Amino acid sequence: MWRSLARKFTIAFLTVAIIVVAVVAILVRTSNAGEFDQLVIERGRGEFNDAVVSYYQEHGSWAGISVDQLNIRRQFIPAAGDNGGPQGGQNTNPNTGGPGSFGQGRPSLFGLADANGVVVIPLLSDYQVGDRTTSDVLAKGTPVEVNGQVVGTILTASRRPGLSPEESAFLQRTDTALLLASAGAVLVALVMGFLLTRTLTQPLAALTAATERISAGELGSEVTVT
DSSP states (O other): OHHHHHHHHHHHHHHHHHHHHHHHHHHHHHHHHHHHHHHHHHHHHHHHHHHHHHHHHHHSSOTTOOGGGSOSOOOBOOOTTOOSSOOTTSOOOTTOOSTTSTTTTOOBSEEEEETTSBEEEOBTTTBOTTOBOOHHHHHHSEEEEETTEEEEEEEEOSSOOOOOHHHHHHHHHHHHHHHHHHHHHHHHHHHHHHHHHHHHHHHHHHHHHHHHHHHTTOTTOOOOOO
């Protein structure tokens, strides 16, 4: 009986440990991916802002501006069925926008509206060049300032950005580390559960043995109470 009880205790401890570790791992993975996406967006937005400010300072207006003219590491929305990395067999240079580039077939993560809210760099299919944005959209964007004057607003896509091979590899290494940590936590829980179960069931085993001896006629059998 006590061995069956020990096995049940061990299984119960292990089950609880696995559930807790799984929940924590999922929460950490989700949070980590979200924070990393936000980091990518913030970095890309900063580069985009520096590029459009330089363009405005050089030309004095937004006339003729396009994303292909901006010398930045372009951030893209993955195409359908794409994992965000470069397509197989293609050039992975992220600074170019021509055929075979990292950004081929992918809409840009950032758009730009001028001081009047008129789009000068398109954003996905929502805002094309010449479209006028609303005040709510502009309020959610990032102001572009030149010499202390707001000359435009950066519009950011709400979807997840595409990641470079290096960024994807970093997330994969993080996932691997999280998986190893989870496996280690389950192993520790298994060992601790086994030791704790032995501590709980040993007195029961002693009581069972004494009961059997008494039933066999050894009325002087005793069990030490600890």
